[in-house]
Amino acid sequence: xxxxxxxxxxxxxxxxxxxxxxxxxxxxxxYGKRVLxxxxxxxxxxxxxxxSPVDFAKLRKQRRTLRYLIDDIINPSSRAKLTIRDIIxxxxxxxxxxxxLPGDIDLYDEFVVSEMLxxxxxxxxxxxxxxxxxxxxxxxxxxxxxxxxxxxxxxxLDCAPGYNLLTRSALATSNFYILPAKPEPLxxxxxxxxxxxxxxxxxxxxxxxxxxxxxxxxxxxMSNANFLSGRYYKxxxxxxxxxxxxxxxxxxxxxxxxxxxxxVDSFMPVVLNNSGTAGSKAFxxxxxxxxxxxxxxxxxxxxxxxxxxATS
Ligand SMILES: Nc1ncnc2c1ncn2[C@@H]1O[C@H](COP(=O)(O)OP(=O)(O)OP(=O)(O)O)[C@@H](O)[C@H]1O
Ligand SMILES: [Mg+2]
Numbered sequence: 125x126x127x128x129x130x131x132x133x134x135x136x137x138x139x140x141x142x143x144x145x146x147x148x149x150x151x152x153x154x155y156g157k158r159v160l161x162x163x164x165x166x167x168x169x170x171x172x173x174x175x176s177p178v179d180f181a182k183l184r185k186q187r188r189t190l191r192y193l194i195d196d197i198i199n200p201s202s203r204a205k206l207t208i209r210d211i212i213x214x215x216x217x218x219x220x221x222x223x224x225l226p227g228d229i230d231l232y233d234e235f236v237v238s239e240m241l242x243x244x245x246x247x248x249x250x251x252x253x254x255x256x257x258x259x260x261x262x263x264x265x266x267x268x269x270x271x272x273x274x275x276x277x278x279x280x281l282d283c284a285p286g287y288n289l290l291t292r293s294a295l296a297t298s299n300f301y302i303l304p305a306k307p308e309p310l311x312x313x314x315x316x317x318x319x320x321x322x323x324x325x326x327x328x329x330x331x332x333x334x335x336x337x338x339x340x341x342x343x344x345x346m347s348n349a350n351f352l353s354g355r356y357y358k359x360x361x362x363x364x365x366x367x368x369x370x371x372x373x374x375x376x377x378x379x380x381x382x383x384x385x386x387x388v389d390s391f392m393p394v395v396l397n398n399s400g401t402a403g404s405k406a407f408x409x410x411x412x413x414x415x416x417x418x419x420x421x422x423x424x425x426x427x428x429x430x431x432x433x434a435t436s
Contacts, residue, residue, distance in 0.1 A: 135314025136285030139345035150411035157277040163227030165284035191228035300340040
């Protein structure tokens with residue numbers, strides 16, 4: 125079975141999208157994995173990192189974006205004609221195995237969602253509006269992904285900054301999350317805030333379902349050290365390491381590299397566009413490290429199962 129992995133941090137501009145699209149590409153290009161990227165941010169950065177604005181505009185006109193699938197769940201009487209398979213863009217960047225579920229600048233209307241859930245609560249005679257809301261956010265992305273979940277080795281969910289409905293739904297449906305962060309205090313606060321929110325998310329759902337998500341790793345991005353910044357960055361990273369444990373910090377850091385940012389102009393990630401640069405090499409190495417972390421988690425899980433089996 126494949127993995128669903130969310131890339132998240134409450135803080136904006138820390139490299140979530142860049143990490144998502146480069147990791148997805150490395151997994152396909154170097155490891156032959158089947159990967160789907162989901163753009164959950166109305167800034168559509170992941171979409172525009174993998175396809176041109178002209179191609180995106182065409183898809184949007186044909187309603188072939190995530191918005192259509194969310195609409196279909198919010199308003200089931202709309203009798204959707206398109207399925208997730210019609211909307212997924214296969215082989216983006218001409219890379220077989222790399223697929224994209226394009227995002228949209230308008231993903232959903234909070235007011236319409238609240239109204240629909242309120243109506244549901246009234247119809248069901250449920251006075252626990254919170255229970256209905258929790259259930260909705262827990263199943264939303266899971267339902268959308270269900271028909272194709274088994275077809276991919278990795279589904280990577282690019283979350284928006286902050287903590288909106290889609291981020292909560294992404295965390296509720298993922299096996300793991302990766303936290304990119306700049307080695308700066310505010311970015312670190314973003315990690316702490318997200319950690320607290322995830323603990324609360326697990327708690328508020330526990331009487332209905334178990335949310336099983338685990339942190340895969342914290343990745344420091346845009347962290348070039350020179351003689352002025354080096355010591356300071358190191359101190360911040362040490363603090364994070366003390367807070368979350370050394371094992372959670374990825375050894376590979378992503379340096380600031382203008383080629384990484386420039387790659388967006390060519391509508392493909394830097395690891396495809398300019399694979400010899402410092403940024404690309406870091407993404408290749410990071411992908412290898414994350415795969416090793418996954419292997420380690422799986423081995424541990426297997427050992428626990430064996431132990432439970434032996435002692436039962
Ligand atoms: N390693 C890097 N070197 C140079 N520029 C980078 C690097 N990583 C990201 N950037 C640039 O920094 C900006 C923010 O990156 P990105 O969009 O990936 O962050 P984000 O966390 O997804 O942002 P948001 O919270 O707005 O979704 C982008 O312009 C991106 O091109
Ligand atoms: Mg982003």
